[in-house]
Amino acid sequence: MVFRIIEDRAKRLVEDGLTGSLLGTPLDTHEHLARVQALSMYQAICLYDGNIRLRHLAEGYIPVLNSWIREMIDHGSQAPCLGRMVMSSPYEDTAIEPSSENLLWYSWILAESIRRTSMLAASIQSIYLIHRDGTASCYGSMMFTTRQGAWDVDSAYAWEKMCSEVNVGFVQLAEAPSLLTKAAPDDVDEFAKTMLSIICGAGRVNKWINR
Secondary structure, three states, X not given: OHHHHHHHHHHHHHHHHHHHHHHOOOOOHHHHHHHHHHHXXXXXXXXXXXXXXXXXXXXXXXXXXXXXXHHHHXXXXXXXXXXXXXXXXXXXXXXXXXXXXXXXXXXXXHHHHHHHHHHHHHHHHHHHHHHHHOOOOOOOOOEEEOEOOOOOOOOHHHHHHXXXXXXXXXXXXXXXXXXXXXXXXXXXXXXXXXXXXXXXXXXHHHHHHOO
16 A cells, blocks of 8 residues: 555656646746655655565656756756745745845755755665666766755854854765765764765775774
8 A cells, every 4th residue: 555655656746747847837946856855755765665566667767867856956057046046935834034144045055955965866776776787877076065064054144154164075976985084074964974875885984983
């Protein structure tokens, strides 16, 4: 029953996305993020659960998710100001102060969300493809912020203060392994540690953390 629900929802998500593309329906940044995050979670379940039917279904969606990731990145890179999209969020429960002081911080939040979502979604499929085929697409040029605390600050002031006082560790994914020799474990956030575990192996990362 659970598998049937997952299958139906994944199919509906993909069908809605393909219908929107055929109709030329534009998506905003939040919608790009939402559909990539949703499909990547379905892919994680279907590719790794062990159910043959779900795995076959998910394999067919690999090109779809790759396409959505590229579209999300392209949309984010072409948007004139991501911060204004946060300020003008259509969701009523989103309490956001529409001040110019927050504009840069909001822009970083959305840009970093795009970066992290794309890397995690790509990793879910890449790990599977490497095990299946021995090769997968590379997203090593993607930049992201690795500094502990940068993602956790709760105000534009705190974020700007942190950026002015410390190196926030903005690196390419392909260069992230250098953190194992150049950074202290306490200075690297959990997302970056997860990506390091995917790239370098959990054993090497745990050894670095416990040294």
